[in-house]
Amino acid sequence: MRVGVIGTGYVGLVTATCLAEAGHHLTCVDNDPRKIQTLREGKIPIYEPGLEEMVARNVAAGRMRFSGSTAEAAAENEMLFIAVGTPGRDDGTADLSFIEAVSREIATNLPADGTRKIIVEKSTVPVSTGDRVKRSIQRGCRPGVQFEVVSNPEFLREGSAIHDFFRPDRIVVGVESEFAAAAMRRLYEPILEGRYFDPPGSRRPAWLVTDVASAELIKHASNSFLALKISYINSIAAICELTGGNIEHVAEGMGLDNRIGPQFLRAGLGYGGSCFPKDVAAFREIARAAGADFGILKEVMEVNAGQRKKFLRKIEEALWVVKGKTVAVLGLAFKPHTDDIREAPALDILAWLDKQGAHIRAYDPAAQENVRKLFPGVAYCASPYQAAEQADALLVVTEWDEFRYLDLKRLRETMKHGIIIDGRNIFDPPAVTEAGFEYFSMGRPPVRPAGMEQSSGSSVS
């Protein structure tokens, strides 16, 4: 099929590349000329494992090209995906100005050639945005244009985006007609037949066809539920700290129940990123505007914000005076396997350390260059060990795998003082104390090396 994707960011570029890999012909559009230029030069503006090779392969095969013109893409393709950003505004609602702008551009350029075009909302949007897009296109298009708006929410995770696109649990499409459902089914057929599972066909994603509003709601409801799980386990972690329990044991015991499951039960610094914070806030505002008080989501957001504050209090408890201390920060991206720093806990932590007057040394395998633009005064290092040199304390902020396997004895020898404050619970307390560290983590009592006084339970709440 001939498909245009408007917005070549994390979602747009991955969607386009994977659809090209599946055999379709893709035009990727962005209104950022530097992005298009970079892509034409064969470089990928984001860090996403496996993406660069796949883009190169599909460009070489003639199935994928980059353009700065929505007009061109609207005129030439039978299906158009809208994958532009829907950032949160200060009042929590979603900013839909990019969606509106693209809808208008599409409208004026859709040909009245007797074919029925499919306009797909891929961006995460409030319920009833599909209706708005439809009206906007109806107002702006020339007579005789035929089109239909479909909602096709995206569930991929940055860092495993290609895997998630090809092996999703489900594909959801919200449609108004059999025609649109059939077109979407044709588009996704290679994925639906399980071609990308190992062995091929061993599993098949669920295919769910709904009305447009329900599909829009499924995305916000799913993200909010996952955020709720995270805030729930972080609330239990707070109770563990007050009562002497260990959140890792509690989470394991809960997760073994199939009805609950182990995923999203990791206590820590809470969620960040470009999706959960804005989607939870937007969903609450959507509910409020509809006349429903979604109070649980207020709690979810408050607990999440509280996790960052709790971590800062742990730093103060461990270091006493922060001013003048050297602090090593491991991990800057909002989660592992991405260079995305939108709403990353690290940004709040760096800002606070900076304000306190700490000397900051930081390391992240992918996100350093993005953070450097915001915090030019931080010393960015080539490895975790270099970041730890002469540090008074080491903070774990993002749970990159490479941090789990650090040589703790070597780390301790590098540092001035042996203090680790772990916002992601990546270390085993006995292993860190044996290497000579005092160890503060989330939802577990602080532990100290032999010879230092052990505290019973945490004094941090």
Ligand SMILES: NC(=O)c1ccc[n+]([C@@H]2O[C@H](COP(=O)([O-])OP(=O)(O)OC[C@H]3O[C@@H](n4cnc5c(N)ncnc54)[C@H](O)[C@@H]3O)[C@@H](O)[C@H]2O)c1
């Ligand atoms: N990032 C994720 O993990 C993820 C996952 C699922 C859903 N989503 C949703 O997908 C949407 C896109 O997210 P993203 O992370 O890819 O955003 P992004 O900011 O990485 O990409 C958006 C792109 O759209 C381009 N753009 C904006 N206005 C345009 C216009 N008028 N014409 C052409 N291009 C335009 C921007 O230049 C940018 O490159 C959001 O609604 C988001 O909530 C994101």
